[in-house]
Amino acid sequence: MFDWNCNMPGKISPPSFYVRLFRWLCKEQLFDELQGDLEEEFYYNVEQLGKRKASVIYKQEVLKMIRPSVLKRLKLIDNSIFYDMFKINTKLALRNLLKNKLYTAINIGGLAVSIAVCGILLLYVNSETNFDNYHPDYERTYRLALDRIYPDHTSHYAITPYSMAEQATRDFPEIEEFTRIFPAGFGTNVTYNNETFLENDIIAGEANFLDFFGIKLLQGNRQNIFNTANSVLISERMALKYFGTESPIGKILQTDIGDLEVSGVVENTPKNTHFKFDFLVNLEGLPFFQQPNYVNFSVYNYLKLSEGVAPATVNQKMKEVVEKYAAGQIEREQRISFEDYTASGNGYRYFLQPIEDIHLKSHLEGEFEPNGNITYIYIFFSIAVFIVILAAINFINLATARSTERAKEVGIRKVLGSEKKQLVSQFIIESVVVSIVSMLIGILLIYLALPPFNTYLDKEISLLTFASPLNIGLALVASFGLGILAGTYPAFVLSSFKPVVVLKGKLIKSQQGYWIRNGLVVFQFFVSIVLICSTLIVGQQMQYLQKRNLGFDRENVLVLSRAFGIPDLTTFKNELEAIPGVSKVGLTSAMPGTGFYYGASFRPAGTNESIALNCAVFDEDYIETMGIKLAKGRGFSKDFQDTLALILNESATRALGIEHSPIGQRIVNVQGANNPQGDITYEVVGVISDYNYKSLHTEITPMAIFSRESSQGGNIGAIALKTSTNQGATIVAQVEKLWQEIAPNQTFVYSFLDSDLSALYEAEQRSGDMFMVFTGIAIWIACIGLFGLATFMIGNRIKEIGVRKVLGASSQVVVWLLLKDFNKLIAISLLLAIPASVWVMGQWLGSFAYRIEMLDTWVSFVIGGTLALVVAWLTVSYHSIRAVVANPVKNLRTE
Numbered sequence: 001m002f003d004w005n006c007n008m009p010g011k012i013s014p015p016s017f018y019v020r021l022f023r024w025l026c027k028e029q030l031f032d033e034l035q036g037d038l039e040e041e042f043y044y045n046v047e048q049l050g051k052r053k054a055s056v057i058y059k060q061e062v063l064k065m066i067r068p069s070v071l072k073r074l075k076l077i078d079n080s081i082f083y084d085m086f087k088i089n090t091k092l093a094l095r096n097l098l099k100n101k102l103y104t105a106i107n108i109g110g111l112a113v114s115i116a117v118c119g120i121l122l123l124y125v126n127s128e129t130n131f132d133n134y135h136p137d138y139e140r141t142y143r144l145a146l147d148r149i150y151p152d153h154t155s156h157y158a159i160t161p162y163s164m165a166e167q168a169t170r171d172f173p174e175i176e177e178f179t180r181i182f183p184a185g186f187g188t189n190v191t192y193n194n195e196t197f198l199e200n201d202i203i204a205g206e207a208n209f210l211d212f213f214g215i216k217l218l219q220g221n222r223q224n225i226f227n228t229a230n231s232v233l234i235s236e237r238m239a240l241k242y243f244g245t246e247s248p249i250g251k252i253l254q255t256d257i258g259d260l261e262v263s264g265v266v267e268n269t270p271k272n273t274h275f276k277f278d279f280l281v282n283l284e285g286l287p288f289f290q291q292p293n294y295v296n297f298s299v300y301n302y303l304k305l306s307e308g309v310a311p312a313t314v315n316q317k318m319k320e321v322v323e324k325y326a327a328g329q330i331e332r333e334q335r336i337s338f339e340d341y342t343a344s345g346n347g348y349r350y351f352l353q354p355i356e357d358i359h360l361k362s363h364l365e366g367e368f369e370p371n372g373n374i375t376y377i378y379i380f381f382s383i384a385v386f387i388v389i390l391a392a393i394n395f396i397n398l399a400t401a402r403s404t405e406r407a408k409e410v411g412i413r414k415v416l417g418s419e420k421k422q423l424v425s426q427f428i429i430e431s432v433v434v435s436i437v438s439m440l441i442g443i444l445l446i447y448l449a450l451p452p453f454n455t456y457l458d459k460e461i462s463l464l465t466f467a468s469p470l471n472i473g474l475a476l477v478a479s480f481g482l483g484i485l486a487g488t489y490p491a492f493v494l495s496s497f498k499p500v501v502v503l504k505g506k507l508i509k510s511q512q513g514y515w516i517r518n519g520l521v522v523f524q525f526f527v528s529i530v531l532i533c534s535t536l537i538v539g540q541q542m543q544y545l546q547k548r549n550l551g552f553d554r555e556n557v558l559v560l561s562r563a564f565g566i567p568d569l570t571t572f573k574n575e576l577e578a579i580p581g582v583s584k585v586g587l588t589s590a591m592p593g594t595g596f597y598y599g600a601s602f603r604p605a606g607t608n609e610s611i612a613l614n615c616a617v618f619d620e621d622y623i624e625t626m627g628i629k630l631a632k633g634r635g636f637s638k639d640f641q642d643t644l645a646l647i648l649n650e651s652a653t654r655a656l657g658i659e660h661s662p663i664g665q666r667i668v669n670v671q672g673a674n675n676p677q678g679d680i681t682y683e684v685v686g687v688i689s690d691y692n693y694k695s696l697h698t699e700i701t702p703m704a705i706f707s708r709e710s711s712q713g714g715n716i717g718a719i720a721l722k723t724s725t726n727q728g729a730t731i732v733a734q735v736e737k738l739w740q741e742i743a744p745n746q747t748f749v750y751s752f753l754d755s756d757l758s759a760l761y762e763a764e765q766r767s768g769d770m771f772m773v774f775t776g777i778a779i780w781i782a783c784i785g786l787f788g789l790a791t792f793m794i795g796n797r798i799k800e801i802g803v804r805k806v807l808g809a810s811s812q813v814v815v816w817l818l819l820k821d822f823n824k825l826i827a828i829s830l831l832l833a834i835p836a837s838v839w840v841m842g843q844w845l846g847s848f849a850y851r852i853e854m855l856d857t858w859v860s861f862v863i864g865g866t867l868a869l870v871v872a873w874l875t876v877s878y879h880s881i882r883a884v885v886a887n888p889v890k891n892l893r894t895e
Contacts, residue, residue: 093430107395108438110784114391115442117777120449121384123461128372131272131359136214137304142311142352144301145364150612151345152655153701158364163292165301167325172317174309179212181205181300182283189747191254192242198747201276204283219249220264226282232260233280239265271460274358275368294326311352318350334670336608344609375844376767383774386527390778392482393520394785424491431487432480439479457766518825524782525829529864531775533837536860538768544852545761551691552592553627557753558731559591560719565746569716572742579734581727586622587708589715592693593757602704604656605666605681611655614701617715619708625722633663633686642707646682650690652702662687695760699849783875790876794818794883801883811884818880822872830865
């Protein structure tokens with residue numbers, strides 16, 4: 001019998017591993033019975049097929065003949081080996097991380113902060129991109145909007161005539177359903193149990209409002225929400241505010257628009273919607289909705305299209321509604337044919353806006369509230385991605401920076417038999433451990449940072465909304481992926497060192513690695529400089545908006561809203577002027593930037609072509625109170641009968657074609673065929689210089705100004721008081737006291753004009769603040785990477801530094817020599833960052849009608865490049881000075 005424990009003559013024997021495996025897995029008796037057959041077959045196959053083929057066949061036969069438990073045992077062996085290897089590598093990884101606490105803290109800190117910033121930004125982006133997606137069938141729900149084309153400009157409106165959606169739904173089978181919203185405007189006083197509050201979120205809607213938008217009715221009968229003309233639905237927070245734990249159904253609220261009976265309670269409007277309300281009254285009960293209207297803008301029209309219908313189809317068909325229904329009304333009101341009306345440059349282009357796009361992509365006149373900006377979403381999402389990339393780059397740079405330190409460790413382990421895959425696995429495990437710990441710390445930072453973040457942005461972003469098993473799994477996968485990605489390059493670099501070279505102390509530097517490391521630093525500072533320059537340009541634009549000459553005085557102007565609640569404005573105005581510190585008082589229908597300017601059609605006497613102008617009402621003192629420049633003629637005055645007097649801005653004179661001699665021109669205000677007064681002819685008595693009466697996001701458009709003495713004079717809604725500097729608080733107290741004496745039932749609402757104007761750009765200001773914070777974080781992360789690269793590069797040149805010092809080089813010369821390489825990297829980064837910043841900021845500045853020129857922002861690039869250079873110098877100087885002051889004898893001793 002063949003002895004399986006020794007080799008056959010000629011050193012030919014069956015595979016020893018499988019012989020031992022066979023003996024271990026089989027019972028002794030079974031082994032004795034089968035070994036003869038296996039021996040004979042093996043040597044026969046050796047003679048016929050050769051040893052290699054015979055061995056393969058032998059292995060196959062062994063696996064067939066041994067007991068079925070062999071595979072299970074083999075698996076246990078593999079799992080055991082893998083578990084032991086993983087446990088050992090994990091211990092080594094933790095040991096090395098704890099041994100080098102500074103590098104570990106830098107790595108974990110950088111990754112944790114970057115993950116936190118990325119997480120917060122992604123949560124913000126998610127909240128902004130998920131507006132209005134809670135409505136049923138939101139994918140086919142649209143808002144009807146309008147491009148109103150005038151002869152000299154085009155205005156874009158979110159509000160449209162209230163009959164358009166209803167008529168389109170009747171005529172076009174592509175439209176399944178419609179609803180309308182009418183905004184209340186200036187707020188309403190609401191009184192219950194002798195307590196009065198000013199409520200601004202009041203709208204009018206239709207009976208299908210709740211079903212159309214998927215809003216839950218918490219109390220009341222859904223089928224009969226508007227059972228009476230004065231029914232009102234209130235939000236859950238209003239029910240708690242006015243009625244506490246009592247049932248509000250059937251209770252009466254006293255308001256400026258009459259007594260309202262509560263017929264139901266609805267859920268609070270979520271934050272992620274473009275419209276909000278606390279009170280919903282019956283739109284169909286409003287008097288002016290009783291007659292069809294296809295021209296005057298008044299409501300928000302919403303349409304729900306049938307399945308598979310493209311909005312472009314309805315956009316095209318809306319032309320039919322204009323030609324069939326609006327044209328007749330235009331002809332009656334303008335007293336010219338529709339063909340002549342359009343030939344003169346007028347037109348109506350209706351289009352559908354997806355409801356989910358309104359918040360980020362719609363910036364029309366008459367929006368419910370200032371919307372977000374899709375450009376910011378792109379920018380902040382890019383920042384989130386870049387910051388994580390910067391942190392991963394830092395890890396790579398720091399790991400390679402320590403390569404000289406760990407090279408001997410790798411060399412000794414290779415000499416002792418460690419394979420490359422074992423070394424790679426160890427370094428990747430180190431990276432994954434850092435990544436997981438960083439992820440956990442980053443999530444904790446997100447949790448701590450969200451409350452102040454939400455408060456600042458008025459958001460309701462919650463980390464718990466993403467605590468689903470899927471998102472947790474994705475976070476873990478991302479953590480492992482980031483660790484593997486960040487650790488792969490250092491792992492293969494370190495594991496590829498040749499032990500003989502390493503142990504001789506002659507580590508050869510790779511030219512490819514040199515370019516990779518420098519490229520990563522260039523990328524880091526490219527991103528940092530782009531962020532620095534963008535932040536500075538945002539600051540320049542904000543400063544420009546704050547300091548731009550708007551054509552009127554914005555400082556020390558106290559604004560009193562809701563002036564229509566004062567019973568005797570003339571007496572009230574006289575008493576305001578008597579308050580010490582008040583130099584002038586003016587009355588108006590609309591304050592700059594925040595007021596509502598209504599539209600009216602005008603034509604020069606003797607012509608048929610009419611022009612729509614924005615309109616306002618001024619009293620005789622408003623122009624002087626606001627410091628508006630009078631270009632020609634005079635302002636309104638008590639010395640004249642100004643009932644039929646009109647003041648135009650310079651844009652209006654150009655639009656009407658009377659810019660050369662406007663004073664004395666007779667201008668017809670087209671009233672329409674249904675107005676019993678007929679057209680009214682006004683005389684132009686003055687022309688004011690163009691001033692920005694709206695936001696600087698829009699250009700100055702033509703405007704006509706009526707006197708308070710005219711038929712439009714009842715529209716007075718605001719009072720402007722020119723006050724002395726530093727007396728604002730005292731004057732407000734005296735004005736409020738006077739207000740309460742004259743109108744005790746009206747809520748006192750005041751503001752300062754400069755604050756109102758600043759609020760118009762609040763979104764830009766907040767974005768600028770976010771830019772500043774994230775830019776600081778990006779610079780900090782980039783400095784960490786530069787710190788690592790400086791460690792690596794200066795460590796490689798330590799002997800060169802010693803030689804130079806021995807040969808007489810001064811410390812200053814050596815430090816400058818070390819900084820010179822980094823200066824080149826910063827210069828390359830700056831050259832790449834300038835065009836990128838110009839493009840990004842060009843897109844952002846495009847949203848302003850009045851903005852700084854890119855050529856004027858050159859100082860931002862100078863500051864950005866200088867700041868990056870200074871930061872790099874400060875970061876590198878630590879290592880440079882430390883290397884220079886070291887004893888050169890010590891550094892050269894190994895030579």
